[in-house]
Amino acid sequence: MTVRLGAATVLDDVDLTVGAGERVALAGASGAGKSTLLGVVNGTVPPSGGSVRVLGADPAALRGAALRRLRARVGTVHQHLELAGALRVVHEVNAGRLGSWPALRAAWSLVRPQGVADVVAALEQVGLADRVFDRTDALSGGQRQRVAVARVLVQRPDLVLADEPASALDPVLTERVLGLLAGPADRGGALLAALHDPALALRHCDRVVGLAAGRVVLDAPAAALTVADLAALYGTAA
Amino acid sequence: MAGRRALRSGSPVVPLLPRRAFLAGLTLATLTTGAASACGRSSPVGREAAGPGSLSVGAIPDQDPEVLQRLYGTVADSLSAALDLDVAYTPVTDYGAAVSLFRTGDLDLVWFGGLTGVQARLQTPGATTIAQRDVDADFHSVFVVQSATGLAASDDLRPLAGLRFTYGAETSTSGRLMPAWFLQQAGVDPQGFPGGPAFSGSHDATLQLVASGSYQAGVLNEQVWAARTAEGAVDPSVVAYARTPGYPDYHWLLGPRAADLAGPLRDFFTGLRADDPADAAVLDLFGAGSFVPARASDYDRIEQIGRELGLVT
Amino acid sequence: MTALLARPAAAVPRLRRDRRRWAWGLAALAAVCWSATGALDGVNPAGAAQFGAFAAAALSPALDGAFLGVLATAALVTVAYAVLGTALAVLLGALGAVAAARSTWGRRRLGRLATRGVLAVPRGLHEAVWGLLLVNVLGLDPWVGVLAIGLPYGAVTATVFGALLDEVPRGPYEALRAAGAGRLAAALYGLLPRAAGGLLSYACYRLECAVRSAVVLGLVGAGGLGYQLSLSFGSLRWPQVWSAVYALALLCLAADVAGRAVRRRLAAPRRRAGVLSRDRVLTAAVLGTLVAGAWSWWFLALSPASLVSARAREQAGFVLRAAWPPSADGDLLRSVAAAAVVTVQTSVLAVVLAAVGAVLVAGVAARPAGRCSPLRRLAGVLVRLGLLLLRAVPAPVWALVLLFVLLPGVLPGAVALGVYTLGVLGRLAAEAVEEADAGPRAALTALGAHPAGGWLYGVAPLVAGPVLAYALYRWEVTVRDTLLVGLLGAGGLGALLASELAAFDWPAVATVLTATVVLTLAVDLVGDRARRALR
Numbered sequence A: 001m002t003v004r005l006g007a008a009t010v011l012d013d014v015d016l017t018v019g020a021g022e023r024v025a026l027a028g029a030s031g032a033g034k035s036t037l038l039g040v041v042n043g044t045v046p047p048s049g050g051s052v053r054v055l056g057a058d059p060a061a062l063r064g065a066a067l068r069r070l071r072a073r074v075g076t077v078h079q080h081l082e083l084a085g086a087l088r089v090v091h092e093v094n095a096g097r098l099g100s101w102p103a104l105r106a107a108w109s110l111v112r113p114q115g116v117a118d119v120v121a122a123l124e125q126v127g128l129a130d131r132v133f134d135r136t137d138a139l140s141g142g143q144r145q146r147v148a149v150a151r152v153l154v155q156r157p158d159l160v161l162a163d164e165p166a167s168a169l170d171p172v173l174t175e176r177v178l179g180l181l182a183g184p185a186d187r188g189g190a191l192l193a194a195l196h197d198p199a200l201a202l203r204h205c206d207r208v209v210g211l212a213a214g215r216v217v218l219d220a221p222a223a224a225l226t227v228a229d230l231a232a233l234y235g236t237a238a
Numbered sequence B: 001m002a003g004r005r006a007l008r009s010g011s012p013v014v015p016l017l018p019r020r021a022f023l024a025g026l027t028l029a030t031l032t033t034g035a036a037s038a039c040g041r042s043s044p045v046g047r048e049a050a051g052p053g054s055l056s057v058g059a060i061p062d063q064d065p066e067v068l069q070r071l072y073g074t075v076a077d078s079l080s081a082a083l084d085l086d087v088a089y090t091p092v093t094d095y096g097a098a099v100s101l102f103r104t105g106d107l108d109l110v111w112f113g114g115l116t117g118v119q120a121r122l123q124t125p126g127a128t129t130i131a132q133r134d135v136d137a138d139f140h141s142v143f144v145v146q147s148a149t150g151l152a153a154s155d156d157l158r159p160l161a162g163l164r165f166t167y168g169a170e171t172s173t174s175g176r177l178m179p180a181w182f183l184q185q186a187g188v189d190p191q192g193f194p195g196g197p198a199f200s201g202s203h204d205a206t207l208q209l210v211a212s213g214s215y216q217a218g219v220l221n222e223q224v225w226a227a228r229t230a231e232g233a234v235d236p237s238v239v240a241y242a243r244t245p246g247y248p249d250y251h252w253l254l255g256p257r258a259a260d261l262a263g264p265l266r267d268f269f270t271g272l273r274a275d276d277p278a279d280a281a282v283l284d285l286f287g288a289g290s291f292v293p294a295r296a297s298d299y300d301r302i303e304q305i306g307r308e309l310g311l312v313t
Numbered sequence C: 001m002t003a004l005l006a007r008p009a010a011a012v013p014r015l016r017r018d019r020r021r022w023a024w025g026l027a028a029l030a031a032v033c034w035s036a037t038g039a040l041d042g043v044n045p046a047g048a049a050q051f052g053a054f055a056a057a058a059l060s061p062a063l064d065g066a067f068l069g070v071l072a073t074a075a076l077v078t079v080a081y082a083v084l085g086t087a088l089a090v091l092l093g094a095l096g097a098v099a100a101a102r103s104t105w106g107r108r109r110l111g112r113l114a115t116r117g118v119l120a121v122p123r124g125l126h127e128a129v130w131g132l133l134l135v136n137v138l139g140l141d142p143w144v145g146v147l148a149i150g151l152p153y154g155a156v157t158a159t160v161f162g163a164l165l166d167e168v169p170r171g172p173y174e175a176l177r178a179a180g181a182g183r184l185a186a187a188l189y190g191l192l193p194r195a196a197g198g199l200l201s202y203a204c205y206r207l208e209c210a211v212r213s214a215v216v217l218g219l220v221g222a223g224g225l226g227y228q229l230s231l232s233f234g235s236l237r238w239p240q241v242w243s244a245v246y247a248l249a250l251l252c253l254a255a256d257v258a259g260r261a262v263r264r265r266l267a268a269p270r271r272r273a274g275v276l277s278r279d280r281v282l283t284a285a286v287l288g289t290l291v292a293g294a295w296s297w298w299f300l301a302l303s304p305a306s307l308v309s310a311r312a313r314e315q316a317g318f319v320l321r322a323a324w325p326p327s328a329d330g331d332l333l334r335s336v337a338a339a340a341v342v343t344v345q346t347s348v349l350a351v352v353l354a355a356v357g358a359v360l361v362a363g364v365a366a367r368p369a370g371r372c373s374p375l376r377r378l379a380g381v382l383v384r385l386g387l388l389l390l391r392a393v394p395a396p397v398w399a400l401v402l403l404f405v406l407l408p409g410v411l412p413g414a415v416a417l418g419v420y421t422l423g424v425l426g427r428l429a430a431e432a433v434e435e436a437d438a439g440p441r442a443a444l445t446a447l448g449a450h451p452a453g454g455w456l457y458g459v460a461p462l463v464a465g466p467v468l469a470y471a472l473y474r475w476e477v478t479v480r481d482t483l484l485v486g487l488l489g490a491g492g493l494g495a496l497l498a499s500e501l502a503a504f505d506w507p508a509v510a511t512v513l514t515a516t517v518v519l520t521l522a523v524d525l526v527g528d529r530a531r532r533a534l535r
Helices: A034-042 A064-071 A089-097 A103-111 A116-125 A141-155 A171-181 A198-204 A227-233 B002-008 B019-039 B065-083 B095-104 B114-123 B158-162 B173-185 B203-212 B222-231 B256-270 B277-286 B296-308 C002-006 C019-037 C045-059 C065-100 C109-124 C127-138 C143-167 C171-178 C183-222 C225-234 C238-267 C280-300 C310-323 C330-365 C374-392 C395-402 C410-435 C439-446 C451-458 C460-487 C493-502 C506-534
Strands: A023-027 A074-077 A159-163 A190-194 A207-212 A215-221 B054-059 B086-089 B109-112 B128-133 B141-146 B165-167 B217-221 B238-243 B251-254 B291-293
Touching (some): A023 A198, A034 A074, A034 A159, A034 A190, A074 A141, A089 A103, A089 A141, A089 C451, A116 A141, A141 A171, A171 A190, A171 A198, A198 A227, A207 A227, A215 A227, B054 B065, B054 B095, B065 B086, B065 B256, B065 B277, B065 C225, B095 B109, B095 C127, B095 C310, B095 C493, B109 B114, B109 B256, B114 B173, B114 B296, B128 B296, B141 B173, B141 B203, B165 B203, B173 B203, B173 B217, B203 B217, B203 B222, B203 C045, B217 B222, B251 B256, B256 B291, C019 C330, C019 C506, C065 C109, C065 C143, C065 C183, C065 C225, C065 C238, C065 C280, C109 C143, C109 C506, C127 C183, C127 C310, C127 C460, C171 C183, C183 C225, C183 C280, C183 C395, C225 C238, C225 C395, C238 C280, C238 C374, C310 C506, C330 C493, C330 C506, C374 C410, C395 C460, C439 C451, C460 C493, C460 C506, C493 C506
Parallel strands (some): A023 A190, A023 A207, B054 B086, B054 B109
Antiparallel strands (some): A207 A215, B109 B251, B128 B251, B141 B217, B141 B238
């Protein structure tokens, strides 16, 4: 997977390949370009130059159903979650399956929720099973973040992109959620996660890519790095 | 709603007007207002300056307003020439408005139907009945039906009871009052048509609605029916069904403000001669051979029927 | 982590629905079904020819110089009515706001309730009804148009201004009072500056509405564009009708665009730090309105004397004496009840038609945020133009035209109002879509959702609330408009009022008017409660 970019301000000439089974942490100060990089991969940010290959395909060359099939294999926990809010939790989680559901089934599911057992199982894993029929906007920030994770779980993607997926969670849940998001990588997929917490990045990922001002300034196996190495990326002494 | 949204967003203080601009605007406003009051401009919607020597003529809008405009334009010119008055025609949108404006004194001389004339006279003390046409003492209405109903012309009104039916204006004498009365005499409930009777607003509108099939039957002024038939303007799917017996209808009514003109006006109308080309133009437009003097008592029967049907109170 | 895993699998909870919302939802469904039973009379294909003649004339409006001249004068009259009506409304609103504000009364709830009650009466009657009543008192006088807009609008404006004043923080006012300032001075320096933006913005919105109301007043005979429209309609001259409709559309568009521009500026003023700068657009708008007011006064040749003339007093006395006491006749009350049912049914159907239509067109009508194909852009422009045309044609005109193709009953009125309301609601829904957060939908697209699915899960939930709230608010407006449509030919309370007015049965008129005010109040109350349940 190659990302080559010429976007003048945010990402500059980034070249990055993530291999099968890899768990990669993106590190860097706020504004370094982590979210933009993830956006380029999942297609929400159009690159101004260069080429992107996702799961062996070029999204720019695909249209319609074929593009949707490719996108269904990429799951994202967005930094701002991007939940509609005015829906019940079950629908927000089910939205993860919209890539494989035809439109009519999607519409009917709003009336009679489909695949509730899977949704409850996913919510169970993030400790929210009892809130399955609550309105999402009635949940706390941390609970909403777990709903977004459950959405990725029911999507069953090959590539997981996560942008600070545990920023609002307590340490126990943080461990748990990162473990869940690494699941696809363990089965031959990949995880690319933007993580602020150096210790977390080293504990859960095999490799760390450091960004600063839109450029790759660090790319090394996690085993070869210390918390202090990463802290330097943020301009602070460990 | 958009306004409400703007409100909710809690917009901060609006910059106030520059004082000089504000003062200039204010001065301009004062000046123009002053000028307006000073020169006594006549309003584009109000009545013409109503003074002695002026007469405001109106009519119930019983047919095409364009035709009325032409008709009463001619009458106004003719009156103006004969009586040496400022005569202006003011169109109104419905029958009730003609009555109200007669009462408020905005209209001095109005061509009323039988019923509206009675309403206007009862509400306006000092109103004088001036004249009617030769045809008005014995006026008729025509019931028309959609040819799709398969009804053949007949004197029996009872088959109409099951049809969707439209009258003309609510207080039209020939389009509502008398037909309703004759229906009642024939044993048909004049309000009992399926879905209730409709009021098309005018004789021409009745023809259009019956032609479209929205209504299966209707009733209109015989004179309009004859005129439209002669012009070939009637849709072939509308056919005459029955003709009512005669009754008194249209007449000129004069308001109290111009009461001293009663004599001259009566003389003017009854003096119109078919052999004089200028007079004939007016008579032609009214579809009359001549005008004859009329008295309030000529319409006693209309008043009584109006009371029975709840249209005069 | 182990502790979490050790927990037994939770049983799937039952789907619990919010009872209050469900009650409202079921009630709404029942109301719609009940209303639909009133409209089972169907269509009349035979009338398609007449309707076709009307529609075909859209492409060949009357363009002869004389008629266009008449239209231009008529448009000026309409504008003058709107401007002066709004000016009067703002004046009344400013005076009434103090009486309507919660802060004026403090704990004395009775006083506030009494004011609200007094304000509810002028608000409960449609502008056209005011127009008809005023014609009976003032005759042919331009005051009829000005008062018919100014009185009901004044009452609404007073309520809204009062609420705005209540929202302003009281700190500065209290501080000034504590420093010894008088009530008026304290209000001028402590309250007014904070509320000014909101007040001006609302006044501007009222002016936009007033243009539409002035048109409608013409339909009942008060002069202006509506009057020309109704004359042309009476003679079934479709090309002229369309010329008038296009003139209306232009006028409404101008009011729309100008009003929105000014209100946007008010919501987000541009200013430079440290410089006492004034927004040129706003200054021009306020000055222009002042000049327009002065010009309108001159153009209509308004004379305050005619309001208090002997004739006006005499006629007012006549009408009031004749109308008191209102009729309590059993037959009349029964027909009032039946007519009220028809009115409610018509309005419910109209709003449902409009809401469904608005949801369907909102996506296309909204201006797309990012890049899009020229075809999509063209479709958007066409739909927005169509919506403008729908709301430019007054509902009564739609009703009269639809009588050719729909059998008489609830349906023509409902479809006419529905079509008109769609014009309004469609735009509001499109705006809601434009303003909705684009993130959720983009996220769904990123995970491969079908566009329809993305819309259902990413856009619809965000806009459903506001659109439903708008629809309820429009329902309150539609009930008033149903009266107007009835007044000009369709059924319901309006038709009953028209026939009592035609018979000059003033006691019955008083009864029908009372029923109208009560009905509109009841509908406002229900709408308000339902909207609160939505929140």
